[in-house]
Amino acid sequence: MKVAIVDDSKEDAGLLTDYIKKFENEKNIKLQCCVFYASFDFLETYHGEYDxxxxxxxxxxxxxxxxxxEIRSKDDAVGIIFVTSMAQYAIHGYEVNAIDFIVxxxxxxxxxxxxxxxxxxxxxxSTHNILLNNKDGIQRFSASDILYIEKxxxxxxxxxxxxxxxxxxSIKAMKEKLAELYFEESISGCLINLEYVIHIGKDSVTVESDVQLPLSRRLKKQFSQKYMKYMGGEF
Structure with a gap:
């Protein structure tokens, strides 16, 4: 696990670094830690590499x-823990899906x-994060945020x-990666997250934002069964 400490106090940052080393020894695990004393320096170099x-x-x-x-605009999956001397600020952590805060x-x-x-x-x-490296840079997001994937x-x-x-x-490789989650093919080359399905029609599936995706006759029964299982019903 890679950890970043962003704190303009060298004393406070040094204390957290010492705590991380102590935690490593107690838990017998290895953590990578980097310290930044200015938020600008951190944001300028951040490309989704920290956990x-x-x-x-x-x-x-x-x-x-x-x-x-700004971090969230680049990386929706990273865990954020606020460190603050004023606890009342930390209640705003829900706005950026922070894990927690420390006073x-x-x-x-x-x-x-x-x-x-x-x-x-x-x-x-970690096993349910998607990491893409393309011409636009590195993009990481959680599999739970995927509406659907198309080839x-x-x-x-x-x-x-x-x-x-x-x-x-490939759809095949992605289906294997997401096997523990509720993703199902509606046609060859289209993998849908059942969490976002709002309607199954005769030959189409509607997901959130009213996007209609094709549903093949060959896969309709299996898709419907998987959806009913996901919703806790019986088919």
Missing amino acids: VIFLDIEMLGSNGLEVAR KPVRYYNFATKLEKAYQFCRKR DGDYLIFHTVQGSFQGRG
Whole structure:
């Protein structure tokens, strides 16, 4: 797991770094840690490579919530933990889907509890994250945010709640990767997240945002059964 500490206080950042080393020794795991003393430096170089970010809310010249929003615009999957001396600011964490917050001065037991939560968060999400490397850069998003995936030649187009992204791949390989989740083919070359299905018609499936996707006669029975199972009903 890769951890970033973004804090303009060298003393506070050093303390968190020491805590991470102590956590590694106690849990017998290896964490990679990088420290940034300015949010600008961090945002300029960030390309979705971290799993967890400990972010100071009250840094000179920047607003931690705005920094978190900028992070979210680049990476919807990374875990964010706010570090603050004023707890009332941390309640805004829901706006950027923060994992948690820590109030300064940070004590090791509290920090270790939050880091363990982040570690488990990352383990659960790691196998269900999609990482695309294309001409536009590196894009990472959670599989749970995918509405549907369609094949376009040698590429796949991922239609997500954040927008559409393209990357090389095959429907077969993606179906295997997402086997633990509820994705099902409606036609050859179109994989739909059953979470977002709102209607199954005679020859089409409607997903959120009123997008209609074709449903083949050959796959209709299997698709409908999988959807009923997902919804907890009986077919």
